Every structure is written in C-alpha cells, then in structure tokens.
Amino acid sequence: MLWLGNFNRHHPLWEPVDNHHLNSPKDFIQPLLDMLTAYDMELALPPGIPTLQTASDRWTRPDNIWRSHTDVDPIISCDVVPSLCPTRADHLPIVTEVKLPVQRTSLPPSKDFHSVDWTAKSELASGFVNDAMFLAVAKSLTETHKIIRDIMEHGRGAFEWSLLYHSPFELLKLALMDFPRSHWDAAPPNIVLRCANLDGSVTAQTVDMVTSYKYLWVIFDPKLRWTAHSQKVAASAAWWTHQISRLSRISAMTKKIGAAQCRAAKIITGTLSTMAGNVLDAHANLLPVDLLFRKVLTRVAVRFSSLPDTHPVGTVACRAAKHFARRHCSPLHNLFLFTGINPSSIKIVQAHRRRPNYRPAFTTHIASSKEEALEAIRLTHDHASTTIYCDGSGYEGGIGASVVLYVDNEERSSLRYFLSLATEHTVYKAEIVGMTLGLHLLHGFSKQLQGLMAIGTDSQALICALRN
Helix, strand or coil, X not given: CEEEEECCCCCCCCCCHHHHHHCCCHHHXXXXXXXXXXXXXXXXXXXXXXXXXXXXXXXECCEEEEEECXXXXXXXXXXXXXXXXXXXXXXXXXXXXXXXXXXXXXXXXXXXXXXXXCCCCCEEEEEECCEEEEEECCCCHHHHHHHHHHHHHCCCCHHHHHHHCCCCCCHHHCCECCCCCCCCCCCCCCEEEEEECCCCCEEEEEECECCCEEECCEEECCCCCCHHHHHHHHHHHHHHHHHHHHHXXXXXXXXXXXXXXXXXXXXXXXXXXXXXXXXXXXXXXXCCHHHHHHHHHHHHHHHHHCCCCCCCCHHHHHHHHHCCCCCCCCHHHHHHHHHCCCHHHCCCCCCCCCCCCCCCCCCCCCCCCHHHHHHHHHHHHHHCCEEEEEEEEEECCEEEEEEEEEECCEEEEEEEEEEEECCCCCHHHHHHHHHHHHHHHHHHCCCCCCCCEEEECCCHHHHHHHHC
16 A cells, blocks of 8 residues: 655654754644554655755655555655656656556457358448448349348347447448449338347437448449549549639739728728728728738748747748748748748747746846936945946947946946847847846955845846846
C-alpha cells in the first residue's frame, strides 16, 4: 500500500534540521502519526529531501510518499527530479519506481469479421473499416433477397456478430442494389430486416432499393458501368476548376467587395448616392479593399515569419520565402512573393519564463505627471545614498545610451555606449542598454555602497517591462 500526496505537515522525521521552526503543532501532526503507526507505514522518500521552494527561497517538504512495511521493499527508486518540474509549478515532481509482479491471463482468441462462417458458396461478405457489403448470387432476384435476409438474421449472421462485438449496424444507412442478369428480370419488393436489440426488443427496418451507391470511393450502378462514377468525377473536377479560377480573378473579387463596402460606407455616413467611393472610405475611416487585402496578407506573412524553429510550419514558411517556385506554387510562395516579407530579417524575441511565486527584489514607480516626477526625483536624490540616471536616445541617425552614477549627491562615474545606426536599432533598445550599464556600474561599486539605491529612467515602457 502506498500513500502519496501533499500532506502539508512538517515533522523532524522528514524535514531538514534547518526547518525546525516549521514543525506542525502536535494537534495537527498527531493524527497523521497515529495513522502511520496503525497501518505500519514507513517513508519511501528518504528524509531530508525538500519538495517545495517557498516565496522566500527556502526549501521545505510538505509532500511525502509512504509505503507499507514489508519484508521485501517494492520501491526500486524514489527521488525528486527538478528537471521535470513544469514552468508554472512550485512543487518538485517525485518519481517513484515500483516493482509489481503482473500476472498474465490467457484470453481466448478474438473473432474477426472475416472469420464468420457463411454456409452457402453463393454468399460473400466484404468489409473495410466501417463499411461492409454483403453479396448474394442466385438464379433470380427473389432468391438473392432471401439469401441476404438470411445472412443478416440467421443465428450466426451479421446482426448477431455486430451485437457480440459492440459494432451495431446503422439500419437507416442500409441500402439494397440488384444486379439483374437481363432487363426481363422483375424487381422484387424491398427487404424488411428484423434486428434483435440488447434489451430483447426487435427493430424492423425496410431497406430501400437504390440505383447507385458509393462504396469505397467507387460509385456502383445495377449494370456495373462507370457512367455514374465518371459523371461524379467530372462534376468534382469542374467544381475544383471553378474554385481555382475564382482565386485567379482577384481583381473581380476586389471590385465586388469594394462595391459592398461602398454601400456600407453610404449607410454609415448617410451621404448621397452620388458621392465618390474613395471619399466615403476616408470619411468612414475605412481602408480601400485592395489595401485591406494587403494589410491582411501582410499580417499573415509576419505571423508566419515570426514562428519559432520548433513550430512545424516555421521551417516550411522560411523555405517558401527564400525561393519562389515557378511550377506548383503553394499559397505560401504566393503570399511571400506578394508581400515581399523576408523571415530572415525579422528578429524573434524569446519570452523569459519565471516561477509563479516570483517576487522582484525592487519596487518601481511611474509618476502621473512631469511635476510629480520632478518632485519624486528630488526626494529620491536627497534620501537615497546611491542614484543612477540612465537614458537612451537617437541623434543624427544614430542610437546610443548613457548612464551617470551619484554617490552621496556626488558624481562618481559615467558610461556611454553607441549602438549603431537608427535603421538597425531602436530607442527602446537603447533604454534597455542604459539600464544594463547602470547595473554594471552598481556591480563595480557594490562593496562600497550602502543604504537605499535608486535607478531613474524616462522610459515608461522599460519600467512596465520590469514589472512583468
């Protein structure tokens, strides 16, 4: 017997020595100890192994695994595996390997659909996945109907097989087709089948005669000709050709959608019918249809380009954007050719993952106005022993960052860094570089600094990013 879970109880039997202050009161821990003694349970997870990291970065052990005391220990291994811990979980997973003997049972061989014993040689059963067909050959159509009814209803027939293997037939989908030897053969009436249900009741179903039926993607007719099937194939080919031709006439589609948008703009603005469509779009704040299409396609291309390498479509999209196929063009080829977006020129910023119980060791503040910000800077400069002011900006086509360190209201150090041209970097990146330079200065003076430390920046986006 194994007991495992989050007991949320702390005791010196399994907690580390440093966590003696976490020991549960006697009223809380004694019921658990009594149950362990009554059922003769012992620890499977060795004592002293923590399973939870608290918000204050201390390790404790609320989770436990107990096993029955036996002569032979069935536990092969029991330990925590931090590498298997999910991203947003704070409890470490415990992997337990138990040796349990498994008894093998001998089951009788299961019957197969094709092993049904059809007594007459004029009968044939065929099945593929969930499609089944029963064929009967006789001198007249009346005899074939009788054989089909016997195949379905007799003691070892199809209905009994379907109930035995929990695969009941959908009676409403049954169809009957006759293949007469000549046109002189009279068609007998439809077959009425009686199917026994599990509750003992009987369902009577009339199977209607059909002139064509699709079985395994082939359309059959009573004369076993390809006429119906070829007509279906021709109709399908014509339909797909029509769809492809519609896609090739984008300009015509644009005109139709543009006319509909013009009518909608007239309703929005309430103007006269003689007003020009482009003027209506401007007043209704609507993009022209061609620009709207380009916007949608560009957004889709950017999303494809920003997919990570682990995404199955990411590598396919990058390959389609590099080379345009002259033959057998895929929609991705046309998409990147039309938008002109190169996935290699898009930089993907990976998200940084943190624990759910993460608490930053600093506080942030964004003033609501310039006056409030100036007053906060004065108070901080007067009370903080160490202050850092960092900034990033662009000037004359270049992007750079700078930082100044004050200790006791006296300038002690400063740094400047030029990133590159404004076509390659952004001001936001320069703000981040400035903050990094400030932390670098703090690290150099860490042994000499004491008291409150403050870092100031004029980038609200950077401050909000630090809160994330």
